[in-house]
Amino acid sequence: MSYTGDAMTRKLVTFKINGSSYETAVREYDVLLDVVRENLNLTGTKRGCDFGTCGCCTVLVDGRARLSCLTLALECVGKEITTIEGLKTDVLHPLQQTFADAGGSQCGFCTQGFIMTAKAFLDEHANPSREEIEEAISGNMCRCTGYIKIVDAIEMAANDKRNGC
Amino acid sequence: MKHIDAATHTRGESQYIDDVPQPEGMLHAAVFGSPIAHGRLLTIDLDKAREVPGVRTILTADDIPGENQVGALIADEMLLAESTVHFVGEPIALVLAETPATAHKAAQMISVETEALPVITDPRVAFEKGEIIGATRTFVLGDVDQAWKDCDVVVEGSCEIAGQEHLYLETQRARAVPREDGCLQIYASTQSPYAVQKGVARILGLPHHKVEVDVKRLGGGFGGKEDQATHWACLAALGAQITGKAIELVLPRHQDMVMTGKRHPYSSDYKIGLKQDGKIVAYEARHYQNAGAAADLSPAILERTLFHSTNAYFIPNVRAFAASCRTNLPPNTAFRGFGGPQGMFVIESAITKAAETLEVTREEIQLKNLLQDHDIFPYGQQVHDANIRRTWQEAEKSFKLKNLQKRIREFNDNHFEKKKGFAIMPICFGISFTATFLNQAGALVHVYTDGSVSVSTGGVEMGQGLITNLAKIAATAFGIDEARVKVETTNTTRVANMSPSAASATTDLNGNATLAAASEILQRLKSFAVKELNLSHPERLTIEKETLLFEGKETGWTWQKLVQSAYFNRVDLSAHGFYATPGVWFNKDKEKGHPFAYHVFGTAAFEVTVDCLRGTYEIDKTKIVHDLGRPMNELIDRGQIEGGLAQGLGWMTLEELKFDDQGRYLSNSLASYKVPDVFFMPDDLEIKLLENVNNTWGPYGTKAVGEPPLMYGIGVFFALQDAMRAFRPEMPLTFDTPMTPEKVLMQLHRDEIEGFKTDSDVMADHQEQPVKETE
Numbered sequence: 056m057s058y059t060g061d062a063m064t065r066k067l068v069t070f071k072i073n074g075s076s077y078e079t080a081v082r083e084y085d086v087l088l089d090v091v092r093e094n095l096n097l098t099g100t101k102r103g104c105d106f107g108t109c110g111c112c113t114v115l116v117d118g119r120a121r122l123s124c125l126t127l128a129l130e131c132v133g134k135e136i137t138t139i140e141g142l143k144t145d146v147l148h149p150l151q152q153t154f155a156d157a158g159g160s161q162c163g164f165c166t167q168g169f170i171m172t173a174k175a176f177l178d179e180h181a182n183p184s185r186e187e188i189e190e191a192i193s194g195n196m197c198r199c200t201g202y203i204k205i206v207d208a209i210e211m212a213a214n215d216k217r218n219g220c
Numbered sequence: 221m222k223h224i225d226a227a228t229h230t231r232g233e234s235q236y237i238d239d240v241p242q243p244e245g246m247l248h249a250a251v252f253g254s255p256i257a258h259g260r261l262l263t264i265d266l267d268k269a270r271e272v273p274g275v276r277t278i279l280t281a282d283d284i285p286g287e288n289q290v291g292a293l294i295a296d297e298m299l300l301a302e303s304t305v306h307f308v309g310e311p312i313a314l315v316l317a318e319t320p321a322t323a324h325k326a327a328q329m330i331s332v333e334t335e336a337l338p339v340i341t342d343p344r345v346a347f348e349k350g351e352i353i354g355a356t357r358t359f360v361l362g363d364v365d366q367a368w369k370d371c372d373v374v375v376e377g378s379c380e381i382a383g384q385e386h387l388y389l390e391t392q393r394a395r396a397v398p399r400e401d402g403c404l405q406i407y408a409s410t411q412s413p414y415a416v417q418k419g420v421a422r423i424l425g426l427p428h429h430k431v432e433v434d435v436k437r438l439g440g441g442f443g444g445k446e447d448q449a450t451h452w453a454c455l456a457a458l459g460a461q462i463t464g465k466a467i468e469l470v471l472p473r474h475q476d477m478v479m480t481g482k483r484h485p486y487s488s489d490y491k492i493g494l495k496q497d498g499k500i501v502a503y504e505a506r507h508y509q510n511a512g513a514a515a516d517l518s519p520a521i522l523e524r525t526l527f528h529s530t531n532a533y534f535i536p537n538v539r540a541f542a543a544s545c546r547t548n549l550p551p552n553t554a555f556r557g558f559g560g561p562q563g564m565f566v567i568e569s570a571i572t573k574a575a576e577t578l579e580v581t582r583e584e585i586q587l588k589n590l591l592q593d594h595d596i597f598p599y600g601q602q603v604h605d606a607n608i609r610r611t612w613q614e615a616e617k618s619f620k621l622k623n624l625q626k627r628i629r630e631f632n633d634n635h636f637e638k639k640k641g642f643a644i645m646p647i648c649f650g651i652s653f654t655a656t657f658l659n660q661a662g663a664l665v666h667v668y669t670d671g672s673v674s675v676s677t678g679g680v681e682m683g684q685g686l687i688t689n690l691a692k693i694a695a696t697a698f699g700i701d702e703a704r705v706k707v708e709t710t711n712t713t714r715v716a717n718m719s720p721s722a723a724s725a726t727t728d729l730n731g732n733a734t735l736a737a738a739s740e741i742l743q744r745l746k747s748f749a750v751k752e753l754n755l756s757h758p759e760r761l762t763i764e765k766e767t768l769l770f771e772g773k774e775t776g777w778t779w780q781k782l783v784q785s786a787y788f789n790r791v792d793l794s795a796h797g798f799y800a801t802p803g804v805w806f807n808k809d810k811e812k813g814h815p816f817a818y819h820v821f822g823t824a825a826f827e828v829t830v831d832c833l834r835g836t837y838e839i840d841k842t843k844i845v846h847d848l849g850r851p852m853n854e855l856i857d858r859g860q861i862e863g864g865l866a867q868g869l870g871w872m873t874l875e876e877l878k879f880d881d882q883g884r885y886l887s888n889s890l891a892s893y894k895v896p897d898v899f900f901m902p903d904d905l906e907i908k909l910l911e912n913v914n915n916t917w918g919p920y921g922t923k924a925v926g927e928p929p930l931m932y933g934i935g936v937f938f939a940l941q942d943a944m945r946a947f948r949p950e951m952p953l954t955f956d957t958p959m960t961p962e963k964v965l966m967q968l969h970r971d972e973i974e975g976f977k978t979d980s981d982v983m984a985d986h987q988e989q990p991v992k993e994t995e
Contacts, residue, residue, distance in 0.1 A: 096241070098232075098235070098238075098239035099231070099232020099233065100232065101236075101389070101390075101439075103389045103390075103391075103473070104473040104889070104890050105472055105473055105474075106473065106474075106889055106890060106891060108889070108890035108891055109389060109890060111389055138232070139231065139232030140231075140232060142231070143231055147227060147230065147231070148230075150230075151227070151230035151231060152230075154226070154229075154230045155222050155223070155226030155227060155229075155230055156222065158222070158223065158855040158856065158858070158859045160223060160225075160226055160229040160230055161223070161683035161684070161685070161859055161863065162388075162389070162390070162437070162438060162439045162440045162682055162683025163225060163228075163229030163234045163437070163439065163683065164236065164388075164389040164390045164439030164440060165389050166229045166230055166232075167229075167230070167231075167232040170230060189898045189899060192898055193897055193898055193899060195898075196387075196389065196890070196895065196897065197389075198386075198387050198388060198389055198440050198442070198863075198867070198895065199440060199683045199859070199863045200859055200862060200863050200866075201862035201863045201864075201865055201866030201896075201901055202866070202896075202897075202898040202901050203862050203901060203905060204858075204859060204862065205898070206898065
């Protein structure tokens with residue numbers, strides 16, 4: 056039996072991630088999650104299920120929330136990719152601050168996925184209802200919090216943004 | 221106080237095992253598991269897998285240098301199967317390769333020849349065949365056999381209680397790194413670093429001190445990493461020992477679900493006898509625990525089922541029997557509640573059935589029998605500070621439960637296809653490990669010369685907020701700012717022989733050990749300071765807001781100055797603290813004792829709406845009064861209550877484990893196993909903390925909070941049943957969990973669905989037996 060596996064040709068391509076360009080070799084079947092974590096060592100993005108069912112691997116591609124475990128890496132060449140590391144400044148991002156304040160993060164494994172999903176959502180919805188927030192994060196799973204404090208955190212961030220905080 | 225890791229968590233900077241940069245030359249491991257649930261293992265064909273480029277080596281049981289055994293309580297579980305396999309997914313071989321993908325591809329090319337043996341999946345069948353793990357257990361109070369004849373009504377029945385996937389988002393994983401002189405460093409996602417240290421030492425034939433286990437944090441545990449993290453760490457360690465390379469093993473989600481144990485399914489019988497006024501006179505329960513293929517922690521879990529078999533009620537005559545039954549499922553294990561929830565579900569079922577017979581509400585029987593101070597549990601302990609009635613009364617008053625029930629009745633009178641249901645769930649949960657020796661903890665505290673503090677304990681941070689609590693405890697003890705305290709990784713070289721982070725007791729035990737260490741350092745500092753300040757009575761010195769006070773007045777010394785001066789005067793600024801819960805004991809021969817330091821109480825009320833034509837439902841309201849003692853950190857404690865409730869609700873409603881009769885796991889991914897999502901939580905959730913409660917056992921008067929709230933979730937089952945009964949008063953009461961929408965529909969329309977032939981048949985049936993409307 057022949058085995059090609061990892062021997063399959065890799066292509067050298069450039070990704071735009073968090074405002075920087077990264078050149079790395081990828082195979083046609085590599086998903087964005089592998090490239091971000093394994094090739095580029097951006098480990099803030101987590102692998103929870105490999106199946107598109109938990110939302111831990113959420114990143115932004117051209118501003119839209121995408122499950123990086125189901126997104127082919129080559130599809131993202133030429134697009135703007137943002138991972139949780141891309142939100143970093145000297146102070147916490149407003150969503151990071153409200154997740155901390157509201158207790159929206161317990162074990163932390165799902166947290167960045169929620170924050171990236173919420174960021175994409177709040178960027179397009181300035182004045183969301185609680186129901187709309189729930190709809191937005193319904194593809195993200197958390198096993199620790201029971202979600203209430205997560206919704207609280209996103210609601211607080213939306214209010215802060217509206218009030219110009 | 222916010223979670224101490226909030227900033228790094230939200231920035232994605234908190235590191236889990238495989239986020240840490242890899243050591244040079246690290247190999248990745250993949251596990252090949254048994255394809256069948258029970259059989260003889262005749263041959264293992266590794267040839268094709270070995271040919272895969274990038275594969276370094278493949279290990280089997282023959283490669284284990286020490287004892288091929290991971291059974292912690294009972295030596296009945298091999299790390300890698302030898303001649304027999306006992307469940308689907310039982311590890312048989314370990315592939316070590318250059319990348320995870322290569323390792324997994326190669327593992328798929330391994331094949332085995334087996335000779336199938338009979339498969340048992342039902343615990344009652346296992347019991348009949350004598351497949352019993354350890355001893356059966358019976359707790360007795362009073363004389364049940366005599367008591368039946370004093371009862372006005374006696375009812376009996378049975379319950380089928382489902383298991384539950386842990387679904388920690390970080391799957392099982394470990395990294396093993398060889399160090400000099402034959403030592404190994406293990407980074408494991410485990411609730412029990414010492415179990416990993418012991419397990420690795422046993423597998424490799426090493427003394428404990430050659431194995432160092434370090435745990436930074438877990439991406440969730442919930443009991444699933446109490447005993448069962450050990451296996452994966454042992455496999456990584458085995459690979460590292462044999463290859464001399466660092467090895468990382470990360471279970472993919474699918475394998476994690478197939479290979480690891482879950483909450484135990486139970487099949488139970490009950491018999492309950494009451495007086496006409498609702499007073500429970502006698503209760504008998506028989507629990508058949510589905511332990512899966514190995515003991516794991518099942519005997520300890522079985523015991524807690526018995527400890528909680530009467531929940532929050534006093535019953536004078538009790539006989540509770542339990543047997544741990546060996547089946548061909550993955551070995552079931554600890555899960556938040558640790559057997560308690562199953563015991564509590566059965567007594568709640570019995571009360572529900574009794575209420576039907578007596579034609580009273582569940583709540584009348586519940587309230588009449590709630591524990592009062594000095595009542596005796598079947599295990600011989602007297603209850604003290606029995607706050608259960610207080611939580612019940614507080615819930616009735618604060619949440620106006622009588623009005624709520626009235627509104628529900630009105631709603632049901634005015635609606636046909638939608639019905640509302642109501643239930644109250646009181647809980648009583650014992651705090652302490654029931655294995656008395658585990659109620660001990662150590663802490664190592666250092667004060668550095670700049671006044672910053674380092675705390676190491678045996679407790680593991682898994683999202684429950686332990687390290688935040690420890691930082692607060694240490695800061696409060698020293699009278700300094702919380703930002704000065706760092707809580708270190710949990711490491712077996714700093715704190716030895718630690719108990720698992722489990723039994724809700726982690727903050728109690730490790731917090732008290734931290735207090736012991738801090739108080740020793742404080743005593744030294746104060747003895748030194750009184751001399752320097754020409755004072756006497758060191759006990760009159762206190763530190764508040766980083767300032768040293770004598771009889772409440774400023775001495776002119778700050779914390780920093782105190783520490784610096786003490787250092788230059790050769791005062792030891794480090795201490796090891798130790799805590800052992802006093803007064804807890806249990807005699808297994810007599811099945812009597814005082815196993816718990818104290819109990820946690822609470823009452824939850826539920827309102828649900830069921831669409832009785834579709835089987836779907838909503839949890840409208842959940843109202844809780846919870847006894848936290850004196851809360852130390854409300855944000856974290858409320859997070860524990862909400863998260864525990866969510867898991868309890870999921871267990872009772874959506875989360876359905878499906879195995880076929882050949883022991884194959886069918887709900888083996890998040891696509892086929894449904895856990896609560898954001899929509900599922902009650903729209904109206906209110907949690908009130910019981911006020912004016914002190915607790916002498918917890919640090920600063922707190923009470924343990926990890927497990928108890930999960931058991932509130934049991935109430936939703938009975939609320940759903942209440943709504944279904946409003947639609948179909950003649951519906952027989954069955955106690956099979958989870959109450960999925962599918963089951964709701966089947967129970968409400970069983971006759972129509974089972975008798976379904978053609979549309980016209982159904983129409984004819986409806987004409988003969990119209991659906992009965994409630995008045």
